[in-house]
Amino acid sequence: MYGFGDDRNPASDTVNVMEEILIEYIVDVVQTASGGGKKSRLSIEDLRRALSRPADAKKLARMEELLFMQEDIKRARAQFDEPDMHPAGSGL
Amino acid sequence: MLPAMADDDYSAQLSWQSQSKDNLKVLMDNFSPQQYDRFEAYRRHALPKQAVRKVIQGATGQQISQPVAQIVAGFSKVFVGEIVEKARQVQARRGDTGPLSPDHLREAYRMYQEETGRVGAARPLRGKRLFVR
Numbered sequence: 708m709y710g711f712g713d714d715r716n717p718a719s720d721t722v723n724v725m726e727e728i729l730i731e732y733i734v735d736v737v738q739t740a741s742g743g744g745k746k747s748r749l750s751i752e753d754l755r756r757a758l759s760r761p762a763d764a765k766k767l768a769r770m771e772e773l774l775f776m777q778e779d780i781k782r783a784r785a786q787f788d789e790p791d792m793h794p795a796g797s798g799l
Numbered sequence: 800m801l802p803a804m805a806d807d808d809y810s811a812q813l814s815w816q817s818q819s820k821d822n823l824k825v826l827m828d829n830f831s832p833q834q835y836d837r838f839e840a841y842r843r844h845a846l847p848k849q850a851v852r853k854v855i856q857g858a859t860g861q862q863i864s865q866p867v868a869q870i871v872a873g874f875s876k877v878f879v880g881e882i883v884e885k886a887r888q889v890q891a892r893r894g895d896t897g898p899l900s901p902d903h904l905r906e907a908y909r910m911y912q913e914e915t916g917r918v919g920a921a922r923p924l925r926g927k928r929l930f931v932r
Contacts, residue, residue: 710841711883714898719800724901728908730879731849733871734858743861745870749859749867758874762915766874773873775812777866778804 846872846879882907 708717708725739747740757758767830838845913885907886899
């Protein structure tokens with residue numbers, strides 16, 4: 708909370724309220740995203756749709772940024788795991 | 800598993816990221832020590848992934864993968880920022896000083912919901928706690 712603008716030492720009851728609000732928010736978003744039903748598994752596409760309103764633009768952008776970072780790691784790993792890097796009998 | 804990202808999207812993000820890095824460097828070069836300290840705190844702290852995962856699983860009744868929990872934790876952190884910033888505005892408007900109070904937050908959250916509309920829950924979630932702290 709300090710990072711976002713609160714005092715260096717936020718009030719403890721304020722922190723508790725922030726946590727309550729945050730939990731309510733997360734529950735709200737994921738329940739909306741999964742369409743209220745439990746049948747289909749929660750997907751990234753569901754979350755994208757739930758964050759598609761103009762007011763949620765920053766949150767959506769952050770999501771895309773995180774997806775990019777996860778993709779980045781995935782691609783870097785895939786390159787590292789290329790079969791010709793570990794020829795048979797190389798002892799690696 | 801997350802679906803693979805298209806190459807177009809990947810390279811678009813790549814160039815956006817590199818531009819953002821340059822802008823960020825200019826910004827950081829001009830921080831006061833207090834601003835730098837606060838920015839470091841902003842960067843360093845994230846929502847605990849396991850706790851977020853538990854909340855999602857409790858709310859959906861599904862097993863949630865770690866990457867998805869990470870994504871939700873990520874944009875939920877942005878939400879915290881939106882509430883805190885709004886709370887600061889509420890505080891300023893009232894002429895209060897010092898650390899934010901619970902009332903500032905509650906008013907900020909109320910304003911947030913008014914401005915954005917409820918996320919779209921069909922049934923009222925108010926007062927319905929899924930977890931007891």
